Amino acid sequence: MAAVGAALALALAAAAALAAALWRRRAAAGGAGRVCVVVLGDLGRSPRMQYHALSLARHGRAVALLGYLQSRPHGDVLRNGRIRLVPLSDLRALRVGPKLLQYVLRVAVQAVQLLCALLRLERPSCVLLQNPPGLPGIAVAWAACLFWRSKLIIDWHNYGFTLLSLTHGRNHPLVQAAKWCERLCGRLSDHNLCVTQAMREDLWLNCSIRAVTLYDKPAAHFKETPLALQHHLFLKLAKDHEPFRAVQRLSVGSGQSSAFTEVDEQSGEVRKASGRPALLVSSTSWTEDEDFSVLLEALEGYEHSIREGAKLPSLVCVITGKGPLKDYYNGLIHQLHFKHIQICTPWLEAEDYPLLLGSADLGVCLHTSSSGLDLPMKVVDMFGCCLPVCAIHFACLPELVKHEENGLVFKDSAELAEQLKMLFFGFPSLEGKLHSFRENLRASKQPGWEESWDQTVLPLLEHRE
Known part of the structure; x- marks a missing residue:
C-alpha cells in the first residue's frame, strides 16, 4: 500500500510539474x-x-x-x-x-x-x-x-x-x-x-x-447617400417589399422609377420623384426595452390628420432588425388599415443599412435603455448620415440628442404624432425644422471613431x- 501511495504521490507530483511547465510555456509565449x-x-x-x-x-x-x-x-x-x-x-x-x-x-x-x-x-x-x-x-x-x-x-x-x-x-x-x-x-x-x-x-x-x-x-460608410445609389437601393428593395415599388412604372431613360426616385427620360439623370412619400426609418433588436406600439399609435394619429385634410405627405415607414418580438409587432402592424402609410420590417445586409439611413428623411428611436445609462447606436449612425431623429426620452439621452438642434425628444405617442406632423408639414420643402436639423448635423464637426x-x-x- 505504501508503494502504491508513493507511486500515486509521484504521479501527482509529475502531473503538477507538467501543468506548471505548460503554464510557464503558455504564459511566456508571444502575444x-x-x-x-x-x-x-x-x-x-x-x-x-x-x-x-x-x-x-x-x-x-x-x-x-x-x-x-x-x-x-x-x-x-x-x-x-x-x-x-x-x-x-x-x-x-x-x-x-x-x-x-x-x-x-x-x-x-x-x-x-x-x-x-x-x-x-x-x-x-x-x-x-x-x-x-x-x-x-x-x-x-x-x-x-x-x-x-x-x-x-x-x-x-x-x-x-x-x-x-x-x-x-x-x-x-x-x-x-x-x-x-x-x-x-x-x-x-x-x-x-x-x-x-x-x-x-x-x-x-x-x-x-x-x-x-x-x-x-459612426463608421465612415455612414453618410448621406448619393441619388444614384438611392435609386439602385430602392429598386433592389422593391423586389421584395411592396412599399418600395414604383408609384408609376415607367420605362424611361436607363431604368424604371421608384416610389422615391425617377430617371429623366432624356438625360438619364436620377432625381427625387415628384410627389414622393416621406421615408421614415427606425431600427431595433425587437426586445422589451423598445415599445414599438408608441410608434404605431403615433402613425395612427398621423393617418387620422391626413384623412381630415392636413397637407401632409404619405409615409413609408421602414423598421429594420431581428429579434424575439418581431413576430408580435408584425401581428400588430397587419391589424392596421392605413391608406396613406405603409410599413415594412425587412432585415438589411450590413452594406445596405447605411445606404437606407443616408436616403431617409427622418429617423425614429424608441430605445429607452434598461439602465438609463447607455445611448442608442442607431441614433449615432443616423447622425453620421445627417439624418435628424425623433427619440424617446430617457435620463442620459441629452449626451447625444440635442432637442431642437439635431432632432426632437418625445415622451409618448401623442407627442411623437405632433412632431411628425410638424416636421413633415409642407414636405418636401427645404424650409422648416426638418431641413434646419439636417443642416446643423452637416455643420457639426465631431471627432470620428478612429x-x-x-x-x-x-x-x-x-x-x-
Missing part, C-alpha cells in the same frame, strides 16, 4: 500584437465591437473576433486579412422550458464553450470583452487572462442585470444575484471602457470601477504591453 475581441452575442449585430476589431487591425494587430455568427458581419471585417472570425456554436437548442432554467443552462454551457474557445487560441496580449452579458463572460475571460497573463479590458455597453430585470423584475433573486456577480467580476478587469459619462460615473459610484468614456461614433479610438483605447493597449 504582443495579438488581441482577442469577445462578443457573447451576434457579431453581425455588434457594430461597436466590429469597429474595435477594425481599429486594432489598422494598428497592425492580429485580431481574433469571437462570437456567434447569426448575422453577416460587415464586409470590411470579412475582407480584412488581420481579422480572424472565431465562431461559437448557436445555443438555440437550450431555448426550451422555463425561462429561469433556460438562463441557468445557457450561462453554464456558455462558460464551458467560451473557455474552450479561448484556450484554443494563441496567447493574446489582451482580451477586449463586450458587456453585457456579464455572466459568464467576465469571469471566463478573466480566468483565461490569468492563465495567459494577459490584460482584460471590459467595454461596458450597459448592465446585464438591468436587461435581465426586463423579464423578471428588479427584485427577482436571479436579478439580484446577477447584479452582485456583475459588479464583483467587473472589478477583475485591468481597464474599462464605457459608452456615456453617466455610465462612467455610475461604475465608479456603485461598483468602484474606473472607466474611460468612448462614445459610439480619432477617438486612437486617443482612448490605444494607450491602454500600449501600457505595460
Whole structure:
C-alpha cells in the first residue's frame, strides 16, 4: 500500500510539474500584437465591437473576433486579412422550458464553450470583452487572462442585470444575484471602457470601477447617400417589399422609377420623384426595452390628420432588425388599415443599412435603455448620415440628442404624432425644422471613431504591453 501511495504521490507530483511547465510555456509565449475581441452575442449585430476589431487591425494587430455568427458581419471585417472570425456554436437548442432554467443552462454551457474557445487560441496580449452579458463572460475571460497573463479590458455597453430585470423584475433573486456577480467580476478587469459619462460615473459610484468614456461614433460608410445609389437601393428593395415599388412604372431613360426616385427620360439623370412619400426609418433588436406600439399609435394619429385634410405627405415607414418580438409587432402592424402609410420590417445586409439611413428623411428611436445609462447606436449612425431623429426620452439621452438642434425628444405617442406632423408639414420643402436639423448635423464637426479610438483605447493597449 505504501508503494502504491508513493507511486500515486509521484504521479501527482509529475502531473503538477507538467501543468506548471505548460503554464510557464503558455504564459511566456508571444502575444504582443495579438488581441482577442469577445462578443457573447451576434457579431453581425455588434457594430461597436466590429469597429474595435477594425481599429486594432489598422494598428497592425492580429485580431481574433469571437462570437456567434447569426448575422453577416460587415464586409470590411470579412475582407480584412488581420481579422480572424472565431465562431461559437448557436445555443438555440437550450431555448426550451422555463425561462429561469433556460438562463441557468445557457450561462453554464456558455462558460464551458467560451473557455474552450479561448484556450484554443494563441496567447493574446489582451482580451477586449463586450458587456453585457456579464455572466459568464467576465469571469471566463478573466480566468483565461490569468492563465495567459494577459490584460482584460471590459467595454461596458450597459448592465446585464438591468436587461435581465426586463423579464423578471428588479427584485427577482436571479436579478439580484446577477447584479452582485456583475459588479464583483467587473472589478477583475485591468481597464474599462464605457459608452456615456453617466455610465462612467455610475461604475465608479456603485461598483468602484474606473472607466474611460468612448462614445459610439459612426463608421465612415455612414453618410448621406448619393441619388444614384438611392435609386439602385430602392429598386433592389422593391423586389421584395411592396412599399418600395414604383408609384408609376415607367420605362424611361436607363431604368424604371421608384416610389422615391425617377430617371429623366432624356438625360438619364436620377432625381427625387415628384410627389414622393416621406421615408421614415427606425431600427431595433425587437426586445422589451423598445415599445414599438408608441410608434404605431403615433402613425395612427398621423393617418387620422391626413384623412381630415392636413397637407401632409404619405409615409413609408421602414423598421429594420431581428429579434424575439418581431413576430408580435408584425401581428400588430397587419391589424392596421392605413391608406396613406405603409410599413415594412425587412432585415438589411450590413452594406445596405447605411445606404437606407443616408436616403431617409427622418429617423425614429424608441430605445429607452434598461439602465438609463447607455445611448442608442442607431441614433449615432443616423447622425453620421445627417439624418435628424425623433427619440424617446430617457435620463442620459441629452449626451447625444440635442432637442431642437439635431432632432426632437418625445415622451409618448401623442407627442411623437405632433412632431411628425410638424416636421413633415409642407414636405418636401427645404424650409422648416426638418431641413434646419439636417443642416446643423452637416455643420457639426465631431471627432470620428478612429480619432477617438486612437486617443482612448490605444494607450491602454500600449501600457505595460
